[in-house]
Amino acid sequence: MNYQKPKGTVDILPGESEKWQFIENKAREVFNLYHFKELRTPIFEHFEVIVRSVGESTDIVSKEMYDFYDKGNRHVTLRPEGTAALVRSYVENKLYGPEHPQPFKAYYIGPMFRYERPQAGRLRQFHQIGVEAIGTKSPATDVETIAMALDFFQQLGITHTKLVINSLGNVESRSRYREALIAYLTKVEDQLSPDSLRRLHQNPLRVLDSKAPEDQTIVEKAPSILAYLDEESKTFFDEVKKLLNNLSIPYEIDHRMVRGLDYYNHTVFEIMSDAPGFNHVLTTICAGGRYDGLIGEFGGPDERDTGFGFALGIERLLIAIEAEGEELTTSQSIDVYVSCFSHEESSVALRIAQIARHAGLIAEQEIQYRKLKAQLRTANRLGAKFVVFIGEEEIQSNKITVKIMKTGEEKRVPCEELQNFFEEMKEV
Ligand code: HAM
Numbered sequence: 001m002n003y004q005k006p007k008g009t010v011d012i013l014p015g016e017s018e019k020w021q022f023i024e025n026k027a028r029e030v031f032n033l034y035h036f037k038e039l040r041t042p043i044f045e046h047f048e049v050i051v052r053s054v055g056e057s058t059d060i061v062s063k064e065m066y067d068f069y070d071k072g073n074r075h076v077t078l079r080p081e082g083t084a085a086l087v088r089s090y091v092e093n094k095l096y097g098p099e100h101p102q103p104f105k106a107y108y109i110g111p112m113f114r115y116e117r118p119q120a121g122r123l124r125q126f127h128q129i130g131v132e133a134i135g136t137k138s139p140a141t142d143v144e145t146i147a148m149a150l151d152f153f154q155q156l157g158i159t160h161t162k163l164v165i166n167s168l169g170n171v172e173s174r175s176r177y178r179e180a181l182i183a184y185l186t187k188v189e190d191q192l193s194p195d196s197l198r199r200l201h202q203n204p205l206r207v208l209d210s211k212a213p214e215d216q217t218i219v220e221k222a223p224s225i226l227a228y229l230d231e232e233s234k235t236f237f238d239e240v241k242k243l244l245n246n247l248s249i250p251y252e253i254d255h256r257m258v259r260g261l262d263y264y265n266h267t268v269f270e271i272m273s274d275a276p277g278f279n280h281v282l283t284t285i286c287a288g289g290r291y292d293g294l295i296g297e298f299g300g301p302d303e304r305d306t307g308f309g310f311a312l313g314i315e316r317l318l319i320a321i322e323a324e325g326e327e328l329t330t331s332q333s334i335d336v337y338v339s340c341f342s343h344e345e346s347s348v349a350l351r352i353a354q355i356a357r358h359a360g361l362i363a364e365q366e367i368q369y370r371k372l373k374a375q376l377r378t379a380n381r382l383g384a385k386f387v388v389f390i391g392e393e394e395i396q397s398n399k400i401t402v403k404i405m406k407t408g409e410e411k412r413v414p415c416e417e418l419q420n421f422f423e424e425m426k427e428v
Contacts, residue, residue: 006124006125007118007124008115008116008118008123008124008125009123009124009125010123010125010315014332015330015332018328018330018331018332019318019328019330020127020314022328022330023129023156023314023317023318023328024109024129024314026152026155026156027107027109027129027152028107029155030148030151030152030155031107031131031148031152033151034105034144034145034148035101035105036105036106036107036131036133036148037105037106037107038106038107038108038109039086039089039106039107039108040108040110041079041082041085041086041088041089041108042079042085043078043079043110043111043113044076044077044078044079045076045077045079045084045085045088046074046075046076046077047065047067047075047076047077048075049084049085049088049298050065050077050079050080050081050084052084052297052298053083053084053087053262053263053294053297053298054080054081054084054261054262054263055203055261055262055263057202057203057262058203058206058260058261058262059206059260060080060081060114060260060261061080063115064080064114064115064116065077065078065080065114065115066078066080066113066114066115066124078112078113079112079113080112080113080114081112081128081130081261081311082108082110082112082128082130082132082311083130083132083261083263083291083294083307083309083311084263084294085108086106086108086130086132086134086309087132087134087291087294087295087297087298087300087307088298090104090106090132090134090295090298090300091295091298091299091300092298095134096134096135096295096300096301096304102135102136102304103133103134103135103136103141104133104134104135105131105132105133105134106131106132106134107129107130107131107132108128108129108130108131109127109128109129109130110127110128111125111126111127112125112126112127112128113125113126114126120319121313121315121316121319123315126313126314126315127313127314127315128311128312128313128314129311129312129314129317130288130309130310130311130312131145131148131149131309131310131311132307132308132309133145133307133308133309134295134304134306134307135295135304135306135307136306137292137306139236139239139240139243139267140243141308142240142243142266142267142290142308143240143243143244143246143247143249145288145308145309145310146163146165146244146249146269146271146310147247147249149271149286149288149310149312150163150249150271153271153285153286156317156321156326156328157321157324157326158273158275158285158317158320158321158324158326159324160273160274160275160276160323160324161271161272161273161285162252162271162272162273162274162282163244163249163250163251163252163269163270163271164251164252164253164254164257164269164270164271164272165240165241165244165251165252165253165254165257165267165268165269166225166226166253166254166255166256166257166258166267166268166269167225167226167229167233167236167237167240167266167267167268168205168225168258168259168264168265168266168268168289169225169228169229169230169233169237169265169266170230170232170233170265170266170292171265171292171293172230173225173228173229173230173233174225174228174265176228177205177223177225177228178204178205180223180228181204181205181207181208181222181223182200182201182204184222184223185200185204185207185218185222186200188218191214191218192207192214192215192218193210193212193214193215195210195212196210196212196215196218203262205258206258206260207219207222208222208256208257208258209256209258209260219256222256224255224256225255225258226253226255233266236266236267237266237267240267251269257270259287259289263291263293263294264289264290264291265289265290265291265292265293266289266290266292267289267290267308268287268288268289268290269287269288269289269310270284270286270287271284271285271286271287271312272284272285273285273320273323273324275320275323275324275325276323276324276325277322277323277324277325278320278323283316283319283320283323284316285312285313285316285317285320286310286311286312287310287311287312288308288309288310288311289308289309289310290306290307290308291306291307291308291309292305292306292307293305294307295307332383333362333382333383333384333385334362334363334364334382334383334384334385335356335361335362335363335384335385335386335425335426336353336356336361336362336363336364336384336385336386336387336388336422337363337364337365337366337375337378337379337382337384337386337387337388338352338353338356338363338364338365338366338387338388338390339366339372339375339376339379339387339388339389339390340365340366340369340390341366341369341372341391342369343369345369345390345391345395346365346367346369348390348395349365349366349388349390350365352365352388352390352400352418353365355418355419355422356388356422358419359419359422359423359425359426360422360423360426361422361425361426364382364384366378375387379405380405384405385404385405385406385425385428386402386403386404386405386425387402387403387405388400388401388402388403389401389402389403398414398415399412399413399414399415400412400413400415400418401413402421404428
């Protein structure tokens with residue numbers, strides 16, 4: 001039978017997986033500087049965890065969930081995103097307690113699942129790097145976290161970035177705006193696209209995201225959410241802008257950017273790339289915002305009911321790196337190739353390869369006992385810096401021959417000195 005991977009998934013093969021490791025390591029390195037710790041949640045959650053937080057009328061919940069009933073008849077779903085799971089974990093494990101640093105700052109790296117129509121940069125199993133800072137309602141948290149995302153991109157050579165921010169205000173401001181938007185859209189509902197018409201009463205803010213040509217003028221003329229912010233929301237947003245200026249971080253405000261998840265309020269943001277490879281068309285590579293109220297939904301304490309975070313897709317990040325014209329250098333080469341020609345020599349070769357590995361060198365040994373020429377060809381193809389020869393003479397004299405491939409020089413090294421020799425060679 002001819003099996004193939006499920007639609008919308010990819011195998012990340014050697015050659016590519018090194019790039020993933022590089023990105024993941026860089027994320028850990030940068031996030032550590034901001035004192036974020038890793039938190040790993042299961043890849044499936046109770047269906048309710050996602051519905052309660054992401055929102056019933058969102059595309060994610062209404063169309064894209066990988067949900068099913070398990071053998072115990074529990075309704076579970078593969079996680080479509082990480083915020084809900086992390087907040088669930090924060091409350092369940094009482095991470096708001098005094099023994100934990102506050103705000104509680106955590107990151108996650110792993111697969112997410114959405115039943116979407118696959119296309120470039122959009123998959124059914126994709127991978128997010130996400131962060132959440134929970135427990136303090138300070139605009140400094142928003143700005144610190146945005147700065148961290150920008151630092152991370154900078155470190156990966158992604159420089160054609162644009163930060164776009166908006167405020168959805170607090171719950172009251174947002175719901176006043178919702179009413180105003182419904183009133184406006186209802187007046188022109190006969191001109192709306194079928195998708196927007198459906199969203200009008202379910203999730204009217206999403207109409208602002210519409211890409212349908214017939215919606216464009218309507219969206220352009222729609223009231224701005226910024227005009228509906230109450231004093232508290234306005235002050236918070238002003239403070240965020242002031243702190244971004246304070247760090248000399250340029251930004252643009254887009255009052256139509258509302259994001260597709262229900263839990264957001266106050267600051268929302270996207271980092272977009274207009275790298276040459278995207279023909280300077282803006283592409284979102286990272287998105288997030290504030291979600292005051294979500295911790296309370298899960299039963300967390302009022303005084304910690306506030307959070308801010310973002311997530312980015314690794315697949316899209318790789319496309320953005322390519323669009324920058326950057327090449328992630330991933331070394332595939334080995335250090336030592338241990339040549340041998342017989343079953344007897346093979347056991348010596350294995351011991352030598354182990355010594356090299358324990359000295360921190362990447363080692364391979366010949367296992368087919370091929371002719372010398374073929375072995376050297378393999379060593380060269382693997383980029384070996386050193387080839388070790390163990391012939392009869394070497395075994396008798398207890399000295400092996402190491403050929404330094406770059407110079408062609410050969411050295412005879414007593415077996416007992418091999419570990420030291422390899423350790424010195426590591427620096428070469
Ligand atoms: P989101 O905008 O739904 O936000 O997703 C964040 C990022 O995940 C997107 O910008 C994109 O890079 C990537 N992404 C989403 N769907 C796909 C897909 N089907 N294929 C490939 N990549 C995809 C969230 O998930 C929020 N949890 C972010 C957040 C964290 N907000 C606060 N904290």
